[in-house]
Amino acid sequence: MLRVRDGDLDKMGLLFERYNRPLFAFFYHMTHKADASEDLVQNVFYRMLKYKHSFTGEGEFRTWMYHLARNVLNDSVKENRSFNHYDVNDVADRLGGGTLADEGLEKQQEKDFLHKAMSSLSEEHREVLILSRFQDMKYDEIAKVLNINEGTVKVRVHRALGELKRMFFTSEKKIGK
Template identity: 50%
Template sequence: MLKVKAGQLDQLGLLFERYNRPLYGFFYRLTSDQEVSEDLVQNVFVRIIKYRHTYKGDGKFSTWMYHMARNLFADHYRKEKRRGYKEDLDVADRYHSNDDHAEKLKIASEELGLLQVALDRLPEDKKEILVLSKYQGMKYKDIADLLEITESAVKVRIFRALKELKSCYEQLEFEVVKP
């Protein structure tokens, strides 16, 4: 990133190769929309070029990048104000296949679907901290730096978010069982 900051914009390709998939996963977990996630990833890298002069190099690049990604998502969320769960057509096709494992795939996929719906029902701050820690694999210290809070506050927020996620998931299971 320091080379990009110095004007070697060809080095941005290396950063893109390294970080586009984790960023896509981050956005996809927040939006459940493939196209929107891809667009947001592209926009992060546009912002990296635009704001490269603000990178100081004293912290981790990924923390700076995710800070930018969070701001971009907040801008997007304010503009769109829409969220929802979309069923993947490939997953639906597998439900109806004659494969021996079709039933197991169906159950696992339904559980993941319920988990995603439960995650979508969480307030944005709780959803975001779970995506960063559980799906992106960020360390508590890096999350603390990103959110500008203490590491112990991160642990408390994750604990509370997991507790609420479990409650939402159990409520969804109850709604599915009860017609």
């Protein structure tokens, strides 16, 4: 990114190749909308170019990128409130099938449940789980992205995981009856 900032715009293609998939996954887990996630990724890379001068190189690039991504997401949510609606068909289309029908169905049901459960979490809980579990970010990195301290990140992750467990066991009891 330092080279892009200094005028070597060809390096932007390398950054796009390296980070477009993780950004798409972040946005998809937050919005559950494939088309919107693709648009949001493009907006992040646009902002990277627009605000390239703000990257100083003092912190990690990924932290700066996810900070931009959160701003893009927040701006989009303000403009379009439909991100909160979960679309099971959209997820099913993107997951593909397994080799055995029963095994594939079971995995699909687990994924559907996970997506529904994640959708019902508060935004702050969903966001820390996505960053820590799906984006493999360390707690100190997440703290920098969210502008909170590392202890708060740990608490949010712990509470979010506890909430997911409660949802899972509650749904198991309902299914078992």
